[in-house]
Amino acid sequence: MKKLYFLLIASIWGITLLGQASITLHWQVTNEQNEPLVGVSVWKKQTTEGTQTDENGMFSINVVPGRDELEFSYLGYETSKIAVRKEMKEKGVEILIPAEYNLPEVTILAYNGWQHGCCCLGYVVSKIRVLDTIPAFNISQPKIRIYPTPTSASVFLQQETPLGNLDLYNLSGQKLQSFNFSDQLNASINLGDWPSGTYFLRSSKGWVEKLILQKQ
Incomplete structure (x- = not known):
């Protein structure tokens, strides 16, 4: 049976x-x-x-x-x-359809009656009154190649001009690590010290790229 x-x-x-x-x-x-x-x-x-x-x-x-x-x-x-x-x-x-980033404003009081606005990615807009708003801003795509993403450990970067200074951020906007590739067109970054998740790489050249770390 x-x-x-x-x-x-x-x-x-x-x-x-x-x-x-x-x-x-x-x-x-x-x-x-x-x-x-x-x-x-x-x-x-x-x-x-x-x-x-x-x-x-x-x-x-x-x-x-x-x-x-x-x-x-x-x-x-x-x-x-x-x-x-x-x-x-x-x-x-x-x-894919372009997305508009309407980022919330964080207000910091100043003694002279003016205020400073700061969006969540760290871009500062000076001398904004209380009723003013930060306009929507679009992240343009850089002429850079970052691969592989998702990655289990390291990512590789290629750019037509020197990479410059790079900062690694988590989703909370906390800077985790900085890199200096001022005279390099190619480089690699090891993410093995960080847990699986989504990160952002911001360059002194003005671009921001998303990285996805998926450990095995």
Whole structure:
């Protein structure tokens, strides 16, 4: 009786697996101008499985229709989500929409009746009265390549001009580490001392990039 029960369970499990046949998507991620986006993070939602787009905005990932949902995230763009369906084509294009950053203002009182405003990424706007607001600001995409992200330890950087000084921040805006690559076009940064999570790398050249650390 036990043997028969085991065979019945195994048969049901086999039918379930057959009904969840995986497919491989070979897609491209672009902006609204049909320009490929490099380094876009592509994740299977609620899992640690993911990849990123290459220099042509292309990526490949194995998915199961009806079960998986893909999430696309890229600094400066709105997060996009796609449910994997049986009729989904193996080749396609996902277009990301630019995001507007309306950052809250932190007010610091001054003795002369003026006040200073500061947004959460540390950019200071001087001499703003109480009723004034900080306009929305957009983070422009730098001419830099950072890979891989997500990473389990180190990231590599490439830029057409010297990298300059870099600061590593956590999501709370706390500076964790500083680097000086003033005369280097290529460099690597080891994130092994920090826990898994999302970080920001800010350059003295004026750009900000998101890093995702996912330890094995």
